Amino acid sequence: MTRDELLATLVDDATIDAAQAIVGLAVDYLAETSRGVGPVSRSTHARDVARRFDGPLPDEGCSLDEVARRLRDDVMREANRLSHPMYVGHQVSPPLPVAIWTDSVIAALNGSQAVREMSPATTFVERQVVRWMCRLAGFGDASGGTFTSGGTEATLTALLAARARLLPNAWADGVGAASGTAVGAAVGAAVGAESPVVLCGVHAHYAVSRAVGVMGLGVRNAVTVASDGYRMDPRAVRTTLESLRRDGRPVLAVVATAGSTATGSFDDLPAIADCCAEFGCWLHVDAAHGGSALFSPAHRHRVRGIDRVDSLAWDPHKMMLLPLAAGMVLVRDAAVLDSAFAQQAPYLFHQTDDEPSYDIGPRSFQCSRRGDVLKVWAALLRYGRSGIAGFYEHLCELTAGFHELVSAHPRFEALHRPETNILCFRYTGADARGEAAADAVNRELRERYNAAGEGWITSTLLDGRRVLRVTIINPRTTPQHLQRVLDGVDAIGATLSS
Numbered sequence: 001m002t003r004d005e006l007l008a009t010l011v012d013d014a015t016i017d018a019a020q021a022i023v024g025l026a027v028d029y030l031a032e033t034s035r036g037v038g039p040v041s042r043s044t045h046a047r048d049v050a051r052r053f054d055g056p057l058p059d060e061g062c063s064l065d066e067v068a069r070r071l072r073d074d075v076m077r078e079a080n081r082l083s084h085p086m087y088v089g090h091q092v093s094p095p096l097p098v099a100i101w102t103d104s105v106i107a108a109l110n111g112s113q114a115v116r117e118m119s120p121a122t123t124f125v126e127r128q129v130v131r132w133m134c135r136l137a138g139f140g141d142a143s144g145g146t147f148t149s150g151g152t153e154a155t156l157t158a159l160l161a162a163r164a165r166l167l168p169n170a171w172a173d174g175v176g177a178a179s180g181t182a183v184g185a186a187v188g189a190a191v192g193a194e195s196p197v198v199l200c201g202v203h204a205h206y207a208v209s210r211a212v213g214v215m216g217l218g219v220r221n222a223v224t225v226a227s228d229g230y231r232m233d234p235r236a237v238r239t240t241l242e243s244l245r246r247d248g249r250p251v252l253a254v255v256a257t258a259g260s261t262a263t264g265s266f267d268d269l270p271a272i273a274d275c276c277a278e279f280g281c282w283l284h285v286d287a288a289h290g291g292s293a294l295f296s297p298a299h300r301h302r303v304r305g306i307d308r309v310d311s312l313a314w315d316p317h318k319m320m321l322l323p324l325a326a327g328m329v330l331v332r333d334a335a336v337l338d339s340a341f342a343q344q345a346p347y348l349f350h351q352t353d354d355e356p357s358y359d360i361g362p363r364s365f366q367c368s369r370r371g372d373v374l375k376v377w378a379a380l381l382r383y384g385r386s387g388i389a390g391f392y393e394h395l396c397e398l399t400a401g402f403h404e405l406v407s408a409h410p411r412f413e414a415l416h417r418p419e420t421n422i423l424c425f426r427y428t429g430a431d432a433r434g435e436a437a438a439d440a441v442n443r444e445l446r447e448r449y450n451a452a453g454e455g456w457i458t459s460t461l462l463d464g465r466r467v468l469r470v471t472i473i474n475p476r477t478t479p480q481h482l483q484r485v486l487d488g489v490d491a492i493g494a495t496l497s498s
């Protein structure tokens with residue numbers, strides 16, 4: 001392209017017709033997929049997909065139409081079609097259309113959320129949404145938070161805030177140097193040079209141990225506590241805290257889960273909060289999945305006690321049905337979050353007439369950060385609290401119905417009652433001798449079912465056994481679709497049994 005041609009693309013590619021070439025792909029995809037047209041996924045061999053993307057960096061550009069063709073033929077064709085009603089796989093949402101379109105506005109504006117001067121309105125949108133969410137959680141005026149890339153970053157940020165409270169010198173001097181200072185007072189224990197411990201349930205997402213590793217505490221200091229019915233056992237929390245206190249080990253935080261990854265189970269927050277209050281520990285709750293229960297009068301009892309936690313991670317990109325990425329960390333005392341990243345950056349954060357400073361960057365791990373809050377805000381405007389609650393309740397009701405189907409079926413076993421939209425179950429119809437054989441059947445079953453393209457389910461290990469798992473996260477899924485999923489898995493099971 002000549003320089004003139006290059007500059008002309010900025011005009012040519014910005015017309016509604018040009019936008020149609022690309023955005024139209026998303027419109028067609030949604031229309032087709034939502035009606036259940038075509039397969040949920042293709043099982044093209046990874047080698048064949050990889051081959052499409054092993055060409056050299058192009059020296060010259062191509063037309064916008066050619067870009068659209070590559071997107072359609074090489075990328076979209078191979079995607080797992082999350083908006084297909086037979087997709088009941090991972091906890092990734094089929095995004096709400098209003099949020100998909102708002103995503104293009106976010107990209108067009110491309111304001112960075114770090115400093116108010118770079119996102120003059122979106123800073124306040126984020127502050128408003130954070131305030132709304134803090135109120136839903138029952139937090140008071142001192143609360144605050146920030147958007148994150150998801151639950152993993154939210155939990156890391158929360159644990160950094162917990163570290164700032166327990167070991168105020170850790171940021172400057174490191175954890176090793178800081179241990180043995182404020183720790184003793186915080187846990188009422190004699191403290192040696194041992195690294196602080198983070199307690200979590202055996203079912204906790206790896207976000208917790210990853211944060212512990214990233215903070216240099218050593219992952220062996222992410223101590224897991226026994227479960228009772230896939231929930232962290234509060235009695236085990238207490239006995240572990242007692243034993244850590246006896247050993248003089250400082251506790252950085254206890255992490256509970258509201259909506260666990262495997263089973264969607266909710267920990268007993270009031271009982272765990274009582275322990276944390278008694279032992280003076282920071283309580284963080286990973287509500288990445290289950291935080292959205294707060295919208296629903298019918299489900300908010302699942303997160304009873306959340307108003308007593310010090311921090312929570314909550315992913316709108318899960319049960320609020322928003323596109324990746326949209327996560328949040330909320331803290332009861334925003335001042336502690338401000339001390340999590342104690343840095344100056346005169347090229348970014350300068351003294352302005354703002355009183356106090358409205359910049360969100362100082363409390364976020366990220367520097368340049370998308371205005372992801374806009375799509376959350378747009379969805380909240382479009383549906384209100386009751387609409388988001390309606391989707392949440394609908395998905396949970398569908399899952400309860402699926403649980404009934406599974407429980408009534410002679411060749412399936414439900415492994416728990418669903419507390420949200422996740423259910424683990426097992427195929428028992430094969431003549432499998434022993435646990436290892438039953439595991440192999442269930443593993444094979446899932447692989448074959450997904451490969452056929454009719455539906456898409458997941459699998460996990462539960463109590464050491466391989467099980468099937470669904471997350472019913474598409475409001476377009478109906479009870480009839482769920483019956484088809486079960487029939488489809490059963491039909492494949494019959495071929496494995498024979």
Ligand SMILES: Cc1ncc(COP(=O)(O)O)c(C=O)c1O
Pocket residue numbers: 091149150151152153205207257259260261286288289315327
């Ligand atoms: C309970 C829980 N916590 C944290 C995460 C990680 O969240 P993200 O992928 O948004 O970082 C997940 C993801 O599935 C999750 O289920």
